[in-house]
Amino acid sequence: MNRKTVAVLPGDGIGPEVLDAALPVIEALGLPIDLEFGDIGWECWRAEGTPVPDRTWDLIDRSDAVLLGATTSKPRREALAELAPELRAGDPRYISPIIQLRQRLDLFANLRPVENYLGGGTPYRFCVVRENTEGLYAGLDWNHVPDAMWPLVAEHPNARRGGPSDATASIRLQTAHGLDRILRFAFETARGHGYERVTLADKPNVLRASSAYVLERLEAIAADFPEIPYEVLNVDAVALWMARRPERFGVLVAENMFGDILSDLGGGVMGGLGLAPSANIGESGNYFEPVHGSAPAMAGRQRANPAAAFLTIGLLLEHLGFKDAAGSIQDAVRHVTRRRDRVTYDLGGSATTTEAAAAVLDACREVPHAPTAAVVTIGDELLRGDLEDSNAGNASRMLAERGVPVRVRHTIGDDEATIADAIRPSLGRDDVIVVMGGLGPTSDDVTRSAVARALGRPLVHREEAWQGVVERLTRFGVGVHEDNRRQALFAEGAELLPNANGTAWGCRAEAQGSTLIMLPGPPRECLPMLRDVLRDGLPHLPEPPEVSTVFRRTLGIIEADAAALVDELVREYGVPVKPAYRWHYPYVDIRLGCPPEAADELAKRLDAALAEYTVTDRDRTAVQELALLLDARGLVLDLDDQLTEGAFAAELARERGTTDGSGSLSVTLSGTWAGGDRTTYTGTVTLTCTVRDAAGETTRELTVPNRGAEVTTYISQFAAWATARHLTEGTA
Template identity: 45%
Template sequence: MKKVLILPGDGIGQEVCEAALPVISALNLPITLSWGEIGWECWKKAGDPVPAQTWDKIRQVDAVLVGAITSKGKAEAERALPAHLQGESIAYLSPVIQLRQRLGLFANIRPVRYIEGARRPFRCCVIRENTEGLYSGMDFKGIGAEVSDWLKHPNIDKYGPEEAAWTVRLQTRFGLERLFYTTFDYARQHHFSRVTFADKPNVMRESGHFAAEVFYEVAAQFSDIAADIQNVDAVALRLVLKPDEYGVIVAENMFGDILSDLAAGMMGGLGLAPSANVGSHIPYFEPVHGSAPGMAGKNKANPSAMFYSIALMLDYLGFHRQAKAIDLAVDRVIREGKITTYDLGGTATTQQMAHAIIRTINAPAVTRTACVITIGDELLSGQYQNSNQQHLSQLLAAADYQVRLQIVCADNIRQISRILNACCGQNELVVVCGGLGPTSDDKTREAVANAVNHPLIHHENVWVTIQQQLRKLGVPDDKSNRLQALFPSGSRILANPSGTAPGFYISSGGSQVVALPGPPSQALPMLESYLSLTNKREAGKNKYDWMLIGISEGEVESKVRELLPFTEWDIHFLWKSPYVLMQIETPPSQPMQQSILNTLDEIFQAHLVSKNNKTAVNLLNDVCDISWATPDAALSVLLLNEKSVTEGKPPLCAEVSINPTLASVVTSDNLLEKMTMSVRLQSGATQTVAFPYKNTLLQKSIPEYAAWCVLNALATDNG
């Protein structure tokens, strides 16, 4: 049984702890939690931000989880003291510094990885030294006589030694050795192949040279890990441009502080960034975002960084599988974007997002996500119809993939690579179609190789097969066709029985990238082949459909969101004149509660046409042979007034009229107006409906409204 001390701290620290800690119980972990006090409120009460009883509790646990801590300046700290302690020369020392110093936590570990966004997926880590460097505390105002002999600079003389300040960058062999050993051990344990020491040795020559010597001495003992030293400013630049090039970055205190926040920005912001402080004794884990006192009590704080910090702690305690489950669940909730806090573009509260994350852990989503990228200048110009988008998406949907994005782009390496980088990591499957031909204007294979960072290599056995295909097709064996035998290293080949260009698939950033040739007759069977090879069908989602008429798309969504303000269910609204198609999908293990289903049926009863996506015309044709009677000649033509008798179905005649007349509507300059339709059956049953119409959609909407009126009149007769 592991023991963890929770120190919620100040501001939003209390809220994110309260929201995220139930994940420990949800994972059924053998961990005992206890609570302690730390932070600004402790200072205000007794002049000690880390009470003695908190230190006693820390000594009894395996790890400490900190919510967030407020630290303030000397003058403000003095003013916040209780009246009886003011003027007692009680020095305020940040609780974070106290924890690091007394527990010997010399390394601040900030893992950073890709979660979402238009960049190549990456995973790296910044390890910052906690006790030395420019933050070692040797910061002075004024140049005293004891140092004036050697601390010289022409600027000092302008206003005198009292109008200057100076800081010591302390580097010790002891501090550097333990930092570098920790860094290389971390890299090995977490499967990083490279360690980069970010420093400024070309400017800080003595301390930089000294640190470099120690770094390379330690690196020599880890021959399986590449080691290099780079200027910290160069690292900052490369980290923004190509974070995937780095493994573990290690730096002294101030440089590490700057780089770790920069890296957090690459991850998506401080609201997503976790941290660990490790060293000689008990480690502590905390989100990076701080206490944000202005946001406290509003239930708006993003709990993601706390969840990620808990995952770091669990990994340290040996619960590797559970730590990974938390990371994946938070990633998924953020990427789906349905239940997220304001900083991620949502409106959910801290608690609502935390509940969504925990539910995702307990009931992982079944539906996988995909995107379809079609390549070709001719598609962008409209020269050819892009039927591949629709047909490939239909295949993917049938295989239980949710297609989240369709993109068309030019035969341009940079553009294709950029789009691939934006899609990989966001979707389980990325399908790229087109641009695999033998000519120089086909750029897809080069773009994929660039995006996945694998060089193109020639496959001789595939080239032999291509030559055989060329001979069968009677195509000259031109050298340019050898391009079709180039594939990114590590690819698996997809045979093309009806063409010469094989496809391929390769893993990148947690996604599978499938590249197919452009012709539909080749691409579609090849995708089917890929799906049959790799796709294990799982139980599909529960799907609930409503086909509604006489109500706007916005009204439908408003009513649904009022009933279901926050849900992970997939809710889709589609306007298909004159219908609004609504579909709700729930996970296999979470069918819609009957009470919610009944409420939705009741809300939309007056507008419901069917729950199986059958239109009113379809439904009416199922029950009778309808013929229409109307004095409006134009309306008669629109309703296709030709009696068609089908054996077994009773004939039915319906009188129908509209106001204004169809002829006046067609000749009107108004594109959007309101129409009234009346239908009368032979039985005398009548039905009247008023509805807005678009002049350009009359041919679709009028027959459906007429059929719907007849169905309602028949229901009245039968009632």
Template identity: 80%
Template sequence: MNRKTIAVLPGDGIGPEVLDAALPVIEYLGVPLDLEFGDIGWECWRAEGNPVPDRTWELISRSDAVLLGATTSKPPREAAAQLEPELRKRGAQYVSPIIQLRQQLDLFANLRPVENYLGGGTPYRFCVVRENTEGLYAGLDFRDVPDEMWPLVAEHPNVLRSGHADTTASIRLQTSHGLDRILRFAFETARHRGYERVTLADKPNVLRHSSAYVRQRLETIAADYPEIISEVLNVDAVALWMVRRPERFGVVVAENMFGDILSDLGGGVMGGLGLAASANIGEAGGYFEPVHGSAPAMAGQGRANPAAAFLTIGLMLEHLGFASEAEGIQEAVRHVARRRDRVTYDLGGTATTTEAAASIIDACRSAPDMPTAAILSIGDELLSGDLEDSNGRNASRVLGEHGIAVRVRHTVRDDEAAISDTIQGCLGRDDVIVVMGGLGPTSDDVTRSAVARALNRPLEHRERAWQGVVERLTRFGVAIHVDNRRQALFPEGAELLPNPNGSAWGCRAEAQGSVVIMLPGPPRECLPMLAEAMHEALAHLPRQPERTTVFRRTLGIIEADVAALVDELVRDSRLPIKSAYRWHYPYVDIRLDGSADAVGTLAKRVDSALMDYIVTDQHRTAVQELALLLDQHDLALDIDDQLTEGAFAAKLAEERRSSGSQTLSVALSGTWQDGDRENYTGTVALSCTVRDASGERTRGLTIPNRGAEVGTYFTEFAGWSVVRHLTDHRVPEVSE
């Protein structure tokens, strides 16, 4: 394939940093593009009196597409004030770079895709097409109404009160040429992207004559696209339904000002301009730009969301014929945004611009992370505290055994709307959604109708399930009531899950890429059904790469210091690894999850950095590790221990299988500093000395005297010190 040239114009504010973060994706995807960088924007204006220098126009003229970061625009007075005096004398006039590009390249169509990248709720995917060259932004805007126009406005009652000097006017210009090409572009976009509907957003109930002509042009163009539905709606109604029911739209097309407003509204519907990409297209080319603008107040802070830059690159690749690579970028952004994996502040995360970009690139070049699940436990009695949610805990274990990480667990009352809303918030975001409880025959058992509502499917009677209910109740001599028929209702098309231990059958259904599993509440019924359902569900999930988890338990270092050190190693490695931490006094546990190669590489760096603090790579305490070592080497300890008053020896004896025939000497002591033992103030300087035939070695550690639990720290420190002695040096032969 012939290589193509892209003019990259980073621009102002956050423009350069978001493009710097996103552009490496082109190399990772192996797209045959040559990037040539040019100048545009505010600094060009200040230095040269022209925000788009001639050299930039020359670069654009020999490029196949333009990728623009962002540019800053200011009103004429402020723009003139920023010029050097010499340039100001020349009378340079500031014209927005965006306007210059659109006018000189005749880029008549602005395209803004809108999609539910964050997941949850009803899925939607539409785009806003805005006409760029006429409408209310055609430049026919007058501070002083021209004499030729005055007769048209002079009789308006407000003009009569204000007079000629205090009246302004603008003209909404619409031509057959401009209308026909933007409408045809809208229909071609619908055909190319698989949309079934084109909606013209206008104001026909007020702008009766001009809107009637627009409708006439729509009907003429629509005749060439019989497979696509077309309609005309009031722009205010479109705005309402974009928020309330975005799934009803395909392509929304509008004149310049209406389209400007609706396209930004589309960004808000998605979750913000950090996800909003745009393309400006003409007959012979186009430029592609993230919508968020230059945001000069954020420049250099590393907080800007690069997702829009990635999606903009995807739009450009699609335009240039690289459809599969464009879809790969979209899927990566979708994956990262829905899992909130290293996202910036605007999406609820803490990642920097470069960290967020790295997560998207990782998602482009590797298989998705471990599947996630959401668990919903249903019942008022769970929220009131009358019952403990053992189902949620046990379901987490079952899912974990099948390689599925539980992202969230919800406890929801017996309310159809609440259950449905919670499920919808997980659809498209989690691979598996487990809903347990509320499948009985009584009126307060509303789970099945809530699941059907969330899936947007009707309930249907399933005779097989009904016969199962009848057979079980008859077998135990239980009367069958008309209310029992509720237990045979399931969302349309759902796969039934028989219940061998009860009358409430479950079901499995797929929607928006999620598998929804509906189960009864009693543990002896739902847990075996869940285990059985998972075997089938796994067959419908994407095949996952082999993953591994490395575990380290540390002592003598606080959680914040551990996390800061390990997180920096993860960032520096640029490996697709997830780190997690757990503090449980006196330990901090570290877990690294990812591919075996990546985790193995990083684990070596972590071990080197934390060698003075790592106790074990197993889920054992220092005392348990010591007991295993002593049994292995047939050793006993002669303990001089006034610090724990015998607690260390007693705890060790509980863990040992033998008493040992050879003896090591251990002396444990502590000194209270700036406080005292009884009142739990100050710190404690711990010391543990181990003596053997080769000599003695002492380890020390100072810890806060925080409370009675420091006794646990004393014991684990003693165990850790002896373990380090035995593992740092070959165990010598010692005398009894």
């Protein structure tokens, strides 16, 4: 394909930021496109007295497409006030760069695609086509009614009360030329992009005469596209249904003002203007622009969402014939926004503009992502506490072993709408959604209808499942009840999962890039079924990378301090490491997942950083570690254990295999309270443990909160830790 030239006009405010962040996608995709940068916007006005210099028009004329960042516009008085006196002398007129581009290039069609990039809910994909050159924005607008118009306006009683000087007027101009080309553009867009319907949004119940003419032109143009159905709806009804049921629309076409309103509403339906791209197409040129505007208050703060800029570049690439590349960008944005792990504040994240753009670029380059899962367990008995929700924990472990960690878990009662609401946010966001429970034959088993509702599909009878139910019940001498037919209903298009241990078959369904697995509730039925699916039924997910775990159990350091210390170590190390922290009194456990080749070096660094706090590298308590040491060395303790009133000695005796030994060790415990005492649990207690043997003596101290009776547990574990360190480290 011949190389293309794109004029890049970064503009004002956040325009340069979002384009700088998104433009590397062209190089990442290896496209034969040359970028030439030009000047436009407010700084051009201030410096030169025009927002679109002649050199920029020359660049536009020799380019195949124009990519605009954003431009700032201000009222005439403010615009003139910012000019130097010598520029102000000629009484220049400030005309918005966008207006200039649309008028000079005759850009009659504004295209605003709207799609469910965030996932969840019913999928939708439509676009708003706005006529740019006439309608109520045609420029036929007067602050006093012109004399020539007065005879027409005077027919209105309010106008007659004041006269021409006390009335304003605007004309909604619609011509056959303007209507025909925008309607034809709408139908061509539907045909070229697979939209099923064209909807004209107008106001025929009020603007009866002009809307009747629009309908005539619509019928004439539609005759050339017989395969595409069309309709005319009141614009206010369209706005309602855009918010309530956006999936019903294909191409929405409207005159200038109605289209202006509906296109911004489309941005709101998507989740905000940070996701909204736009294209302006004409007979003499084009320009492509993120919808969000220049937002000068945000400029330089790295908070702007670059997603709209990426999607706008996608529209530009499609216009230039790079359809596959445009699809790759859309897929990448969809992936990043649905996972929400590297998104900007407007989508609930904390990423900067640059970080969010890097996530999209990684997705475009097909950098492997870490899959995630959601688990939904269902049953009123789980919410009441009648049954332990063991399925959620078991499913989480099985998914983690498959390399798909669970991002979110829900426990839901037997309510169809609530179940569907729990599933929808994970569609398109999580790779795997496991739904367990509520597949029995009774009226309160509503999971299958809730799943179908979340997927937006009807329930259909599956004869294979029904025969399986009948065969099992008959085999065990159980009567087949009509209610059992519920167990043969599944969302349309789902793949059946036979149940070897019960009558409730499951299913799996693909939707919005997610695999939904619906399973019965009894553990002996659902867990084997889930194991089979995870083993054989997820070929689209990559095999989990090999990961080593470095584990340390620490004592005497709080979780926040441990995390700060380890997080800094991980940042300095420079390899992919996933830290996890768990506090369980009195310990803080630290687990670092890392590539196997990095485990030894990471362990050395971790030991150096936590030298004063590490108890063990195994899932054992300090008392258990000490018991193993004493047994291995054949030692008995001469223990002064008044501080715990024998609790330490008793716990140690339970863990030891023998109380005999040929050597002895003297251990003395003491405590000093500050701000409290043994029965008043306030302040702190400073613990001292002195250990003596033939090799020498060591003393260790630790101050801990005197938080309650459980401080005795802390004392026992501290004493065991101090004694074990004496044995392993000596008296040096």
